[in-house]
Amino acid sequence: MTPYFYKAPVLTLEGISMTFEGEVILRDINAQVLDVCRPDMNQGQVVGFYGRSGMGKSVLCRILAGLMAPTTGRVLVGEQQEPVTPGAVGFVQQRYPLFNHRTLHDNLLVAASRKYAPEEAQQQTETYLERFQLTAHRKKYPAHLSGGQRQRAAIAQQLLCSDHLILLDEPFSGLDVAMIGEVKKIILEVTTMDELNTVVIVSHDIATTTALCDRLWLLGYERDTNGQLIPGATITADHQYNLAEMGLAWHENVEAEPEFARFVEHIKDEIRM
Amino acid sequence: MKELFSPNARPRRVVFTTMVAAQIMLLLLLWAFYPMQMLPSLGAVLRALSELTTSQGLIPELWASMTTALQSLAVATGLALLISYLTALPFFRPIAYAASKMRYLTLTGLTFFMAILLSSGHEVKLTVLIFATTVYLVTGMTSVILTTTQEEMDHARTLGMSEWRSFWEVVVLGKLDDMLEVVRQNFAIIWTMITLVETLYQSEGGIGLLLYKQNRYLHLDGVVAIQLVILATGALQDYLFGLLRRVFFPYSELTTAR
Ligand SMILES: Nc1ncnc2c1ncn2[C@@H]1O[C@H](COP(=O)(O)OP(=O)(O)O)[C@@H](O)[C@H]1O
Numbered sequence: 088m089t090p091y092f093y094k095a096p097v098l099t100l101e102g103i104s105m106t107f108e109g110e111v112i113l114r115d116i117n118a119q120v121l122d123v124c125r126p127d128m129n130q131g132q133v134v135g136f137y138g139r140s141g142m143g144k145s146v147l148c149r150i151l152a153g154l155m156a157p158t159t160g161r162v163l164v165g166e167q168q169e170p171v172t173p174g175a176v177g178f179v180q181q182r183y184p185l186f187n188h189r190t191l192h193d194n195l196l197v198a199a200s201r202k203y204a205p206e207e208a209q210q211q212t213e214t215y216l217e218r219f220q221l222t223a224h225r226k227k228y229p230a231h232l233s234g235g236q237r238q239r240a241a242i243a244q245q246l247l248c249s250d251h252l253i254l255l256d257e258p259f260s261g262l263d264v265a266m267i268g269e270v271k272k273i274i275l276e277v278t279t280m281d282e283l284n285t286v287v288i289v290s291h292d293i294a295t296t297t298a299l300c301d302r303l304w305l306l307g308y309e310r311d312t313n314g315q316l317i318p319g320a321t322i323t324a325d326h327q328y329n330l331a332e333m334g335l336a337w338h339e340n341v342e343a344e345p346e347f348a349r350f351v352e353h354i355k356d357e358i359r360m
Numbered sequence: 361m362k363e364l365f366s367p368n369a370r371p372r373r374v375v376f377t378t379m380v381a382a383q384i385m386l387l388l389l390l391w392a393f394y395p396m397q398m399l400p401s402l403g404a405v406l407r408a409l410s411e412l413t414t415s416q417g418l419i420p421e422l423w424a425s426m427t428t429a430l431q432s433l434a435v436a437t438g439l440a441l442l443i444s445y446l447t448a449l450p451f452f453r454p455i456a457y458a459a460s461k462m463r464y465l466t467l468t469g470l471t472f473f474m475a476i477l478l479s480s481g482h483e484v485k486l487t488v489l490i491f492a493t494t495v496y497l498v499t500g501m502t503s504v505i506l507t508t509t510q511e512e513m514d515h516a517r518t519l520g521m522s523e524w525r526s527f528w529e530v531v532v533l534g535k536l537d538d539m540l541e542v543v544r545q546n547f548a549i550i551w552t553m554i555t556l557v558e559t560l561y562q563s564e565g566g567i568g569l570l571l572y573k574q575n576r577y578l579h580l581d582g583v584v585a586i587q588l589v590i591l592a593t594g595a596l597q598d599y600l601f602g603l604l605r606r607v608f609f610p611y612s613e614l615t616t617a618r
Contacts (some may be wrong), residue, residue: 125606174520184515188534188611197529201520228611248519 091331093121095166097132097285098151103160104319105146112143113150114158114319118304118327118341120285125337131278132285135296137358138306142320144289148254151287152178163258164252166283174201175246176292177253181260183237185229191240191312192203192225201248215243219273235266242273251283259292267295274299293358294342294351303328305357326357399537399579405588408581421590425558425566429550432489437543439490440497444505448527456502462495465594471560481561488557489550496549500542504535537605537612544601548594549562 098120100185105113120132128198138144151162153171162171168307169175185194189257199208215223219239229237238258245253258274259267278284290296297303305326333350341347363369364379382444398407412418443459446452470491474484493572506530516526558568567586574582605612 152518154517173517178513178514178518180511182511184511186529186534198519230611242411245518
């Protein structure tokens, strides 16, 4: 078993609920991500986030990204655990939006300039272009990029200006096997780049996502004592899984392990409930 | 040949150009050899054209109208952009709404009002044109702004841009090419109006006045000749706008289906 220990929290969801015109969508969500440490390496955090369509995953994402204020509760981010503001959390939306009127290079530069002085921004842009294999396409406009290139560009753009926390909404949808491999590599790279880097993955591809995670959240409905569904989705304590504890995190080829397959089946059953 | 009649086909450039040339030739031949009752013959129109050019100053008149049109268009574009961008602030939304509804005002009534307010004919002419163009442009421009999606705005916000900066990046910079397209489409409206306004304020001439005179003396060949000149000018303008768009917004062609 890999040795690991936990330090301070990097992301906290505190009593979050969301109501739209009297309709309860999210109810009292409490969850926390701690900075996980492994000896002799930079180990960031990967959180998988599942839930049936229409339950409110996108709403929770927007709340996590600070784009929308919850009806109650708050989101705390970073080592300082400050309330989230827009821009503090990188958010790669489903269709990987970029600025269509800017070239790929300028898309990254405009993001880098949010955080760095001009010279440094230029340098960071080059580094990210290189790291995400985009240098050859730097002069192209987003409309001329392939889906995979757009996605890499969108991830790079968010990384350039956010502090450690990044949300990926459906990063594997519509990708072929080779591309999924590429995205997995990028996510691994991001999480090993910095100790504090934390990636939250919202996905329907449970096996792929679980293989990358050290923590899982399952959004679902609770039943009251009479067996009636309580309105508003939430993440109950037993729907928060610690994969490091279960010995399923950070394995090279975890998808081949029977233990892992059983766990994925269990998760799928839980989602179907 | 077959591909010329199959939907969404993309014939080769040569084939397509040849086809267009053939269609124009056919039209001209029909016109030249089977003169229709109501339309003057091709020869008569060409004669009228050269007569208009040499003795009635068609070119300078055209130029005069064109500069007036461009002048009003420039001012109207500035005004319309301002009004539409200001819709970001709820306070200014009623203005854009009202401006857009003013499309329904009639030109003649408007001219009357302006004539009372302003002293010189030139001013009335310009003001009427600017006003009428602005209201059409505002309508088109606000609908462009309304195409902004939550996703686009969220994208800018997640990069830590302030509300104003997000608006600038997504709505102003991101949609300039669509705005140019709105201006191009509405330029034609100026031409319809300018011919009318010029007949109301005859002191300054213009191609509208020329057209009006030809009409009055029932010079049908002259009327057709001037209409053709206006048509050609319009086509040229459209082309120039397309060129501008390609030069300044190279990305905008990329997303449209070809
Ligand atoms: N701005 C909003 N106003 C009202 N209802 C909303 C709003 N945003 C989302 N909802 C509702 O919240 C529910 C969850 O939506 P969403 O988060 O998109 O689901 P998911 O991403 O899990 O598929 C839906 O029933 C939707 O109608």
